[in-house]
Amino acid sequence: LAKTTQPISMDSYEGQEVNITCSHNNIATNDYITWYQQFPSQGPRFIIQGYKTKVTNEVASLFIPADRKSSTLSLPRVSLSDTAVYYCLVGDLNNAGNMLTFGGGTRLMVKP
């Protein structure tokens, strides 16, 4: 299983762009990178997923360098409601039986 390493916590202010980097040095060829957001008392919510280069959706962008040993989740113009824990997961999504390992996540605090 590819292990991931993220910063434990980050602080930001409303309106700023936030970049959270995840290291996954032993990522395998078939592994995808997936990011989830979790609010207190709720289950994790899917944000974005990618394999290489850049992926963008309506809420975030995901940057993956050519060696795929790290990835960066970018949240544009954060608001107070983006305060949450963000998890980076790495795993082979082609196989339903493959386990996806959650690390400790990054606690993002957005301040007014």
Next chain:
Amino acid sequence: NAGVTQTPKFQVLKTGQSMTLQCAQDMNHNSMYWYRQDPGMGLRLIYYSASEGTTDKGEVPNGYNVSRLNKREFSLRLESAAPSQTSVYFCASRGGVGQPQHFGDGTRLSIL
């Protein structure tokens, strides 16, 4: 659109009691998963079911059993609850190759 529904939302048990946590999804997903999340930590996989009729152990299966009742439902059973099993339990489902997991809002279980 209910997604993944877990029941009950809260439960208090005494040591040695048994309990079944229920999970149902209405997205016609093939794969289903049970995780536990301890305070301040990420999620750990207990058991999963890659497809109807199959179940496999995850990272922390000891003390638990599961049943994939049909395509919609996946239950988790504690035969003899222990205080170490006090946690928040999340159920998730996944549709197919390359798809992310969708999570329920959890069952908060306290064992005295």
